[in-house]
Amino acid sequence: MTESTTLDIWNPGWPDPFRPTVDADDEYADLVDALREVQEAVTRSLPTPEAAAEAAATLREVARQMRSHEVDEDTQIAGKRWDIPGKAHALAPVLHIDTVTDTTATGRVTVGRFHSGRYAMNGGVTPLIFDELLARLANSAGRPWGRTAYLNVNFRALAPLHTELTVTAELVGQEGRKRFLRGAMYHGDILVADVDGLWVELKPEQTQNISKDLEGRDR
Numbered sequence: 001m002t003e004s005t006t007l008d009i010w011n012p013g014w015p016d017p018f019r020p021t022v023d024a025d026d027e028y029a030d031l032v033d034a035l036r037e038v039q040e041a042v043t044r045s046l047p048t049p050e051a052a053a054e055a056a057a058t059l060r061e062v063a064r065q066m067r068s069h070e071v072d073e074d075t076q077i078a079g080k081r082w083d084i085p086g087k088a089h090a091l092a093p094v095l096h097i098d099t100v101t102d103t104t105a106t107g108r109v110t111v112g113r114f115h116s117g118r119y120a121m122n123g124g125v126t127p128l129i130f131d132e133l134l135a136r137l138a139n140s141a142g143r144p145w146g147r148t149a150y151l152n153v154n155f156r157a158l159a160p161l162h163t164e165l166t167v168t169a170e171l172v173g174q175e176g177r178k179r180f181l182r183g184a185m186y187h188g189d190i191l192v193a194d195v196d197g198l199w200v201e202l203k204p205e206q207t208q209n210i211s212k213d214l215e216g217r218d219r
């Protein structure tokens with residue numbers, strides 16, 4: 001079993017459309033951090049109508065600025081910074097991936113009120129976190145790119161906000177193109193959720209056509 005110490009490397013088995021074609025610099029990561037701050041602050045706020053209108057105008061101005069730098073999805077950076085927690089995607093919870101071996105992975109995550117259901121992690125966010133860690137493991141160790149076929153999540157206890165949770169993943173079996181994974185999320189010793197996932201290795205024609213298949217369907 002080989003320990004992988006290169007969490008940030010590009011796996012050569014992954015299809016090109018997922019690779020950023022320009023280098024992201026730290027200013028881009030900082031921009032996404034600032035956007036996360038906005039998401040959390042807006043979620044926590046009850047502004048006066050005047051303050052809400054002023055903030056909305058400011059945010060629309062930022063959107064206008066960003067639209068003038070628009071690129072296509074193959075070129076965008078968001079979701080592709082494999083080297084930083086949360087991959088520079090503002091929706092994704094900031095998952096710190098600590099270890100990835102051929103068959104296991106571990107990580108840590110803390111969420112705030114932006115990702116809250118009511119005083120605890122929203123039930124739609126838990127699968128996002130599992131998908132991130134299990135996908136990283138499923139698609140590591142030189143394995144060709146596979147796509148999530150299912151993620152069956154069991155919610156065992158409330159996952160607290162503002163508290164570090166640990167997440168584990170294990171590759172438990174492979175049959176042909178199918179990779180079976182299992183994962184768990186803990187608050188201390190308390191199991192808050194577990195998951196069974198299936199990744200199916202893409203056929204060559206499925207990876208070549210990723211961008212083409214989706215043309216015109218992303219708006």
Ligand SMILES: CCCCCCCCCCCCCC(=O)SCCNC(=O)CCNC(=O)[C@H](O)C(C)(C)COP(=O)(O)OP(=O)(O)OC[C@H]1O[C@@H](n2cnc3c(N)ncnc32)[C@H](O)[C@@H]1OP(=O)(O)O
Binds near residue numbers: 078079089147148206
């Ligand atoms: C917003 C979040 C922010 C994060 C941003 C991060 C960005 C980074 C992005 C990173 C990347 C993000 C990537 C993403 O987000 S992936 C997005 C989520 N996943 C998808 O959209 C996948 C959609 N589905 C497919 O593409 C196809 O169905 C796949 C490829 C999965 C299989 O279709 P394919 O035609 O190729 O294969 P097959 O049908 O011959 O099946 C083969 C075998 O598998 C078995 N099987 C298949 N399905 C299931 C099932 N559900 N339960 C049980 N078994 C199942 C099947 O029985 C057969 O078994 P066997 O008969 O051989 O024994």
